[in-house]
Amino acid sequence: MADEPSIRLMADTDLSQVFSLIDRENWGWEFHEIRRIFALDTRNSIVAEIDGDIVGLITLINFGKTAFIVHVIVKEGWRKKKLGARMMRDALQNLDSLGVDNVELHAMPDAADFYNQFGFKKVEEISFFCKHRGTGGFQDTVDPPMDAEFRLLDSDETLSLSECQARMMGFHECDFQYALNTDLPECPVGRIVGGSTTAMLIARKGSDLNPLGPWFMNHPDRKTARAMLRYVIARLPDRRTDVGISSSNELAKEIFLDEGFSLMTEGVVRVSRSARAVSPFPRELLAIGHLGVI
Ligand SMILES: CC(C)(COP(=O)(O)OP(=O)(O)OC[C@H]1O[C@@H](n2cnc3c(N)ncnc32)[C@H](O)[C@@H]1OP(=O)(O)O)[C@@H](O)C(=O)NCCC(=O)NCCS
Structure with missing residues (x-):
């Protein structure tokens, strides 16, 4: 049994587990949208896995110069153990190495401050x-x-x-x-x-x-x-x-x-790291x- 989750690229075969984790948040995403996100970029979303169980994920689309992070989720029970921060650092380091010059995301109001530590700044609110x-x-x-x-x-x-x-x-x-x-x-x-x-x-x-x-x-x-x-x-x-x-x-x-x-x-915060x-x-x-x- 591993002590801590390992972080790796998301694969097509992960999508049903990925969707289950997203669906628990009740944000209203549908399975076909997760497929659409993955079809737009199969190479940069990541998961954190331990003993076959996906306990964290970042879905994102790298459009070329701009990347949009769609979901950042750590499974309950694994939160506040720095897993979210580890995944964010890995994902951002990868985008930096690809020459992406602007990363954006729409943060839920109570999670917006989480992104400050990675250099994201509030741009505006979205409804x-x-x-x-x-x-x-x-x-x-x-x-x-x-x-x-x-x-x-x-x-x-x-x-x-x-x-x-x-x-x-x-x-x-x-x-x-x-x-x-x-x-x-x-x-x-x-x-x-x-x-x-x-x-x-x-x-x-x-x-x-x-x-x-x-x-x-x-x-x-x-x-x-x-x-x-x-x-x-x-x-x-x-x-x-x-x-x-x-x-x-x-x-x-x-x-x-x-x-x-x-x-x-309402009150969703558009943040940007650029x-x-x-x-x-x-x-x-x-x-x-x-x-x-x-
Ligand atoms: C937000 C989330 C991904 C953070 O992951 P996590 O693994 O619990 O966070 P970490 O343990 O890596 O936290 C790292 C730092 O960020 C801070 N932090 C974590 N969640 C935060 C939040 N919601 N708001 C502000 N700061 C937060 C922690 O205090 C910690 O700071 P510290 O090192 O000074 O103690 C996780 O709580 C989660 O999945 N929440 C539900 C889904 C969600 O809201 N996702 C974000 C949508 S925009």
């Missing part, structure tokens, strides 16, 4: 909203007003969205190119005027829930934003739909509440990506 199935809106076909000009994009157009996503979110364009190439969204909607993208909303059709975002709009106004959201939601399967927004974005909050979304979690200054998301970013970047 999560969701719309439950059967609460209307999904099956109505809502067309945009004649002057809105937004529509479903084809795959070439979607891939070219990386430039405006990078500009809006302050990340490197190569990170979005990687994400879109690896995980092309099923429902990308854009407003393209004179060859430039003036609004875009990416939605995915999950098997259990639809992740929504990122969403940005130049000079957002309530009427156009609501029409765009309805246009997208009408094209999604009638499932729970989740979205995250900057807590300070009052317009986004109003729009999601008006469209039947309800507040799920050599350069990281700014809060701009007002034009009405929703952030479900996995930080996408």
